[in-house]
Amino acid sequence: LIEAGVSKVVVGAIDPDVRVAGSGMVRLRAAGIEVLGPVDQCVVEASDPGYFHHRRTGRSRIVHKAALTLDGQIAAADGTSQWITSAAAREDAHELRAAMDAVMVGAGTLIADDPRLDVRLEGYAGPQPRAVVVAGSRPLPAHARIWDRDPLVLAPGPIASLGEVVVVPGHAGAVDLAAALRATADRGLLDVMVEGGSVLAAGLWEEGLVDAGVWYVAAMVGGGVGRAVFDRPFATLSSARRVDIIDVTRLGTDLRIDWVPSSG
Numbered sequence: 001l002i003e004a005g006v007s008k009v010v011v012g013a014i015d016p017d018v019r020v021a022g023s024g025m026v027r028l029r030a031a032g033i034e035v036l037g038p039v040d041q042c043v044v045e046a047s048d049p050g051y052f053h054h055r056r057t058g059r060s061r062i063v064h065k066a067a068l069t070l071d072g073q074i075a076a077a078d079g080t081s082q083w084i085t086s087a088a089a090r091e092d093a094h095e096l097r098a099a100m101d102a103v104m105v106g107a108g109t110l111i112a113d114d115p116r117l118d119v120r121l122e123g124y125a126g127p128q129p130r131a132v133v134v135a136g137s138r139p140l141p142a143h144a145r146i147w148d149r150d151p152l153v154l155a156p157g158p159i160a161s162l163g164e165v166v167v168v169p170g171h172a173g174a175v176d177l178a179a180a181l182r183a184t185a186d187r188g189l190l191d192v193m194v195e196g197g198s199v200l201a202a203g204l205w206e207e208g209l210v211d212a213g214v215w216y217v218a219a220m221v222g223g224g225v226g227r228a229v230f231d232r233p234f235a236t237l238s239s240a241r242r243v244d245i246i247d248v249t250r251l252g253t254d255l256r257i258d259w260v261p262s263s264g
């Protein structure tokens with residue numbers, strides 16, 4: 001810009017990356033260029049949230065997606081969950097996948113549902129999100145649809161797998177989830193959607209690693225105790241955390257609720 005002889009620059013947002021962090025503005029001003037801004041940090045950050053989150057934390061940004069019944073269950077007691085939400089909600093979720101670098105599930109979901117974790121929209125020809133599995137102690141199934149998709153497997157130790165394996169040992173034979181999200185970010189997977197199940201979601205929630213939620217609430221009542229969104233005890237009300245509901249959208253018969261954890 002200096003070489004081009006620009007006279008005035010309007011800056012949308014400051015990049016928090018320590019290698020820049022506003023230093024470009026200082027240089028422009030030193031060269032006699034009028035510099036205004038940042039004029040809309042929030043809007044710019046919202047246009048590329050994974051990038052800004054990664055620059056601040058070194059980790060992938062996690063959007064937790066879930067499909068739940070009106071009484072808050074992601075599956076029945078026997079593990080069946082297909083399909084809780086309507087076709088309209090599921091199509092919307094595919095559009096969401098198209099905006100992600102990766103879609104992540106736990107081994108339990110891989111075993112129970114054999115998901116493909118890809119974007120299946122009529123006429124869609126854009127990039128596909130990487131499939132990511134968090135493995136535990138059980139061997140992963142030899143036959144699963146994601147093996148055709150060059151998946152990334154995050155495991156607590158060496159594991160036989162048809163995908164690329166990253167070993168991220170944590171406590172008690174579990175994957176260290178914060179380290180796992182640094183490993184995914186290192187591979188360029190900045191916006192990651194976690195699609196369950198409840199064990200993986202509970203681990204991420206417990207460690208404060210859920211950065212946003214998109215929950216599809218179906219016009220369906222389970223009418224009993226099935227599987228909760230998070231597989232952990234909700235012991236007392238003071239352990240609950242507030243969230244800010246950003247948006248509520250009607251999708252056919254269902255609702256989509258977008259939220260972020262409240263700050264402070």
Ligand SMILES: NC(=O)c1ccc[n+]([C@@H]2O[C@H](COP(=O)([O-])OP(=O)(O)OC[C@H]3O[C@@H](n4cnc5c(N)ncnc54)[C@H](OP(=O)(O)O)[C@@H]3O)[C@@H](O)[C@H]2O)c1
Pocket residue numbers: 065066067068073074075078079080081082084105106107108109110112113134135136137138139156173174175176177195196197198199200201203227231
């Ligand atoms: N409605 C929805 O939105 C939705 C979405 C997804 C799934 N589901 C349903 O949820 C059920 C599956 O849920 P789930 O809770 O069993 O499965 P999950 O969270 O997908 O997977 C749990 C397993 O993944 C591994 N794992 C997770 N976190 C780990 C960590 N930090 N370190 C190491 N291993 C970790 C462990 O495997 P090991 O046991 O091998 O140690 C763990 O038992 C199915 O019924 C499925 O249909 C519903």
